[in-house]
Amino acid sequence: MHTVAVAVADGILNFELALAYELFNSIPPVPRDDWYHLVICGRDPVRADGRFLLEPDCGLDALARADTVIVPGWADVDQTPPADLVDAVRAAHDAGARVASLCTGAFVLAAAGLLDGRRATTHWLHAQALTSRYPRVTVDPNVLYIDEGSVLTSAGKAAALDLCLHLVRRDHGSAVANTLARKLVVSPHRPGGQAQFVAAPIPPTRDRPFSDVLTWAVERLDQPLTVTDLAGRANLSPRHLGRQFRSATGATPLQWLxxxxxxxxQELLExxxxxxxxxxxxxxxGTATTLRRHFQRTVGVSPQAYRQTFRARRTP
Incomplete structure (x- = not known):
């Protein structure tokens, strides 16, 4: 089984810890022999958010034997993370583990030197502090998460869940990740390059008519939909639709489409x-040329390269 080790110490954030525990300690959505085995690694009993006492399963040295190491958010970014935690995370990466930080856990990875010369992200409120303290890190505060192969970082809270689901997609393919997301009642996939401020694709139920328009559009993506089409479905002028659309989704109608x-x-390629x-x-x-151009610019690779990467991880 794939061992996922969550690195803990006094000062970690409970939300990110609980999120990683819930996702990687869950029952696989489909029967598998290669699912995750989760362990909590820490030196002593630790307090999350200063109040929740946690007894680790094993010491920090066990991180070096893990396949994936998760570093939850760090509460006090003004304080240097404990040296033993930093050393253990560095040793795990040196031993070949994939290391991912959730929210301000990026400060631990930066202290370990794992982000030097790499792109990384964290919660936008703390991006400037990360940049100032670790100038060798290229901090991008405008994305949900960044995958640098063996080192991954995410923005705050909900983006941490996006990154964890991204790891599942990398390991087991989109079908398994989407099934797990439905079980958790969350959006199955938000690309890491999406802006941190972008809301969920479907607005809240209090704006149900507008939500219905987006659902209607998603069911007709094979058609050449326009802003006028969406406006007509919503019984709004295109200009009025544009204002409401940006307020609800953080994007223009054309960007959202x-x-x-x-x-x-991506789903069809996988x-x-x-x-x-x-x-x-x-x-x-419309044409393969148009798809290739937009896909390369948005995802960063060609459709064929994307298929080759993820088809190797498809569910049998």
Whole structure:
């Protein structure tokens, strides 16, 4: 089984700790022999958020034997993380572990030198502090998470869940990750490059008519939808729709539509043998050339490279 070790010490944040525990200690959404085995690693009983007492399963030295190490958020970013925690996280990475920080856990990774020369993110409130304290780190405060291969970082709270689900997608493919997300009643996939301030694709139920418009659009991504189409469905003028749309989703209608088309393309590339031309038609991109251009700019790789990466992780 794949061992996921959560590194803990006095001063960790309870939310990120509980999030990692809930996700990686869960029952697999489909029967698998290669699911996760989670352990909590710390030197002594620790207090999360200064009030919740936690008894670790094993010492910090066990991090070096893990496949993946999760570092939850760090409460007091003005204080240097404990040296034994920093040393153990560095040793785990040197031993070949994949290391991921949730929210301000990035300060622990930075102290360990794991972010030197890399792009990284953290909660936007603390991005400037991370930049000032660790100038060799390229801090991007405008994304949800960043995957640098063996080192991953995420922004705050909900983005930490996005990163954990991204790890599941890397390990087991989108079908398993999406099933797990549905079990947790969360959005199955928000790309890491999405802005930290972007809200969920479907607005709150108090604005139900607008939510219905977005659901209607998602069901018709193979069609050449326009802002006028969305405005007509919402019984609004295109200008009025644009104002409401940005307020509800953090994006313009065209940006939102493109994001949904890219997500659908990712799903089809991972789960079908359809050609790039067929995927382009099914996502409303029109031509393979158009899909390749938008996909490369948004995801960072070509559709074919993306398929080769994730098809190797597909559920049998």
């Amino acid at each position: 493109l994001t949904q088309r890219i997500r659908r393309a 789960t079908t043998d359809n050609s790039v031309e067929a995927v382009a038609a099914a996502t409303g991109m």
